[in-house]
Amino acid sequence: MKRLNMLCSVFLMFVFAGVSAQETEQKEARQEGHTNQNKFRQMYQELATPNQYRTASGAPGPAYYQNEADYKMDIVLDDKNSTITGEETITYHNNSPENLEYLWVQLDQNIRKKDAPALQKDGDGMGPVTTPARFADSYLQEPFDGGFNIKEVSQNGTDLKYTIHQTMMRIDMPQPLKSGESYTFDIKWSYNVNNHVTNRARSGYEFFPEDGNKAYVIAQFFPRMAVYNDVEGWQNYQFWGNGEFALPFGDYEVNITVPADHVMEATGELQNRKDVYTKDMMKRYEQAKKSFDKPVIVRTQEEAVEAEKGFSTKTKTWTYKADMVRDFAFSTSRKFILDMMAVDVMGKDVMAVSLYPKEGNPLWEEWSTEVVASTLKSYSKHTFQYPYHKAVSVHAKNQGMEYPMICWNYGRPDEDGNYSDRTKFGMMSVIIHEVGHNFFPMIVNSDERQWGWMDEGINTFVQYLAEQEFAEAYPEAVAPNSKYPSRRGEPSKIVPYMKGNQDFISPIMSNPEQVHQLGNNAYGKPATALNILRETVMGRELFDYAFSTYSHRWMFKHPTPEDFFRTMEDASSIDLDWFWRGWFYTTDNVDIGIKEVNKYYVTDTPTEAGKEMLKRYGTTPEETKALYVVTEDDAAFDESMKNKSLMENSETLQAYVMDNFSEEERKNLQTPKYFYQVVFEKPGGLVMPLIVEVTYADGTSEKKTYPVQIWRKNDKVVSKVIPSNKEITSITIDPNLETADVDVNNNSWPKKENKNEFDEFKDSAQD
Numbered sequence: 001m002k003r004l005n006m007l008c009s010v011f012l013m014f015v016f017a018g019v020s021a022q023e024t025e026q027k028e029a030r031q032e033g034h035t036n037q038n039k040f041r042q043m044y045q046e047l048a049t050p051n052q053y054r055t056a057s058g059a060p061g062p063a064y065y066q067n068e069a070d071y072k073m074d075i076v077l078d079d080k081n082s083t084i085t086g087e088e089t090i091t092y093h094n095n096s097p098e099n100l101e102y103l104w105v106q107l108d109q110n111i112r113k114k115d116a117p118a119l120q121k122d123g124d125g126m127g128p129v130t131t132p133a134r135f136a137d138s139y140l141q142e143p144f145d146g147g148f149n150i151k152e153v154s155q156n157g158t159d160l161k162y163t164i165h166q167t168m169m170r171i172d173m174p175q176p177l178k179s180g181e182s183y184t185f186d187i188k189w190s191y192n193v194n195n196h197v198t199n200r201a202r203s204g205y206e207f208f209p210e211d212g213n214k215a216y217v218i219a220q221f222f223p224r225m226a227v228y229n230d231v232e233g234w235q236n237y238q239f240w241g242n243g244e245f246a247l248p249f250g251d252y253e254v255n256i257t258v259p260a261d262h263v264m265e266a267t268g269e270l271q272n273r274k275d276v277y278t279k280d281m282m283k284r285y286e287q288a289k290k291s292f293d294k295p296v297i298v299r300t301q302e303e304a305v306e307a308e309k310g311f312s313t314k315t316k317t318w319t320y321k322a323d324m325v326r327d328f329a330f331s332t333s334r335k336f337i338l339d340m341m342a343v344d345v346m347g348k349d350v351m352a353v354s355l356y357p358k359e360g361n362p363l364w365e366e367w368s369t370e371v372v373a374s375t376l377k378s379y380s381k382h383t384f385q386y387p388y389h390k391a392v393s394v395h396a397k398n399q400g401m402e403y404p405m406i407c408w409n410y411g412r413p414d415e416d417g418n419y420s421d422r423t424k425f426g427m428m429s430v431i432i433h434e435v436g437h438n439f440f441p442m443i444v445n446s447d448e449r450q451w452g453w454m455d456e457g458i459n460t461f462v463q464y465l466a467e468q469e470f471a472e473a474y475p476e477a478v479a480p481n482s483k484y485p486s487r488r489g490e491p492s493k494i495v496p497y498m499k500g501n502q503d504f505i506s507p508i509m510s511n512p513e514q515v516h517q518l519g520n521n522a523y524g525k526p527a528t529a530l531n532i533l534r535e536t537v538m539g540r541e542l543f544d545y546a547f548s549t550y551s552h553r554w555m556f557k558h559p560t561p562e563d564f565f566r567t568m569e570d571a572s573s574i575d576l577d578w579f580w581r582g583w584f585y586t587t588d589n590v591d592i593g594i595k596e597v598n599k600y601y602v603t604d605t606p607t608e609a610g611k612e613m614l615k616r617y618g619t620t621p622e623e624t625k626a627l628y629v630v631t632e633d634d635a636a637f638d639e640s641m642k643n644k645s646l647m648e649n650s651e652t653l654q655a656y657v658m659d660n661f662s663e664e665e666r667k668n669l670q671t672p673k674y675f676y677q678v679v680f681e682k683p684g685g686l687v688m689p690l691i692v693e694v695t696y697a698d699g700t701s702e703k704k705t706y707p708v709q710i711w712r713k714n715d716k717v718v719s720k721v722i723p724s725n726k727e728i729t730s731i732t733i734d735p736n737l738e739t740a741d742v743d744v745n746n747n748s749w750p751k752k753e754n755k756n757e758f759d760e761f762k763d764s765a766q767d
């Protein structure tokens, strides 16, 4: 006990010094009171209160429910006129404890009605620079004549009353739909399909003038049920274009009629392959099912080129079934080449599939299906085993868009077939990203309309892991001895955004419609935050377990941000409220620096400051066996102290050690000669662990990490004492650039000027 007290007093000197300055200031001015703004306070005010539906642990609660929507559809594509005509029977299952007086159905195509308010939503006028596409959309053409033409809404042949408001349709049922019951009704519609290249959209066709053909990537093509749940009631926030989709799970049976010479891929299991494939295609398909090492071309480029001339007037109907999907999409053209490969995903056979026109070759035939296969393996490892039977990558110009089992991806070689690394890695990255969306939000079914980061940010984070793992699995894809050139995920890549103009930055916890830079807000920053959480804050083991727990808990369910935040804490025992609040609820950034470094010695000679402090505590040097801390500038310092050891400088300490430690214990005592007090300052608003690299005069160095809690009592300045028997020559904060520190000019002692080269930053076309 005695020993402990004495040792403490050495360190208390440093602490007292800090307190006394503060006390003096307090005496001088009467201060305002304040509420608790401590960055480590718990997030009781920000987070929804846990309940029977969603527990405080972040798991679905005992009363958790979700409604379901099953669809039977007949769809006809008129290739010549680019129209889609459809009929659907929806069976809606009300699993909620409430009775529902009406149903809300989403009519996303209505965003392309000529008079859609979404076309007039921006008020930013004529900027100094614009893209040709944006300019053409705004000024050069009449608005496209799109939107659903709803022909009938009925139940058993009797018309139902409905009201359309922009992209939402309310259906009034004769009686409320009781809790636990289902309601079946029919909708008939048609719409004009847009050119997705000139009319930037997630769905549409590309026209190929050389051969007169179109390639279709079709989605949001049918009236879809909105989500009803314990969080939003009906999620009927309008579709304005940026916020994506909120959709319930259901089972689908879909018949799609297209020209007989088309080749199609879609969500779901093809039911009548023999009717729609040629004999050759069937034979190659059977081979592909057994080919685990390379893709098998099921429809060749020669066959596709031959078909381009056909313009068949006959039709074929492709029939698909899909269970537990939250959406349905398809892609069709006579131009398509098709290849497939079997993938062993943790013991389960899945087909990796690619569909592309000849314009995608040779790049697509070389890489697309291999990338799909690698993505399924990586994502399954970090989350759960991929539950569907296939994943399809479709090549569509400028597209990056995801649906269950199928996605659209850019990456087109030049006309002569050459392609740059930029095109190649752009294509690989978008495939990894969009195939990855099968996990988030197609299976872990978050509300994209409200929280873009829950699918885009989490997905971009796993994309980063999958890209690095792809390069390990396919070293020939990257330059020798180099990593995959990931565009997002590395902490340094988010720095230009984080240090940018605050007028154009929003917290991650913002609706996608209301943010200025959606790519950084919903993709880049959350992906980087999660990467930092994994590498620097939690460590891989605890992070990976918690992340996998979240994925499993919410697989085939609808999580909210709270469910994610809570699970990550609950499964790891790491309090992360400070992290969520700082990174997700504010636009603060990381900037931690070294304010000053002082070297101290310890002596028995009382210093003025020491005497002053003892006086304040009602004692004197004579009464106290105190040690005094001096710098080389102090009056009590003399040059001879430099050449003496700690014990030689302080007989008091020497006597103390002799009295209190056995000979055996004394052998193990450390004998630091210097005490370096490092004062850290934090101009940035975010708190982060303090990662410090200390380099000694003998050339060795040592990394020390102080926990983030070091900032819990002082958010601006903290000090640490580094005892050392060697001279320290330099100290660097965050030496490996793992915290996204926005200003590294203050990261070193002695100061050195760091020149930053900012990565060129561009917003993405990925959704």
Ligand SMILES: [Zn+2]
Pocket: 433, 437, 455, 456, 459, 766, 767
């Ligand atoms: Zn995305």
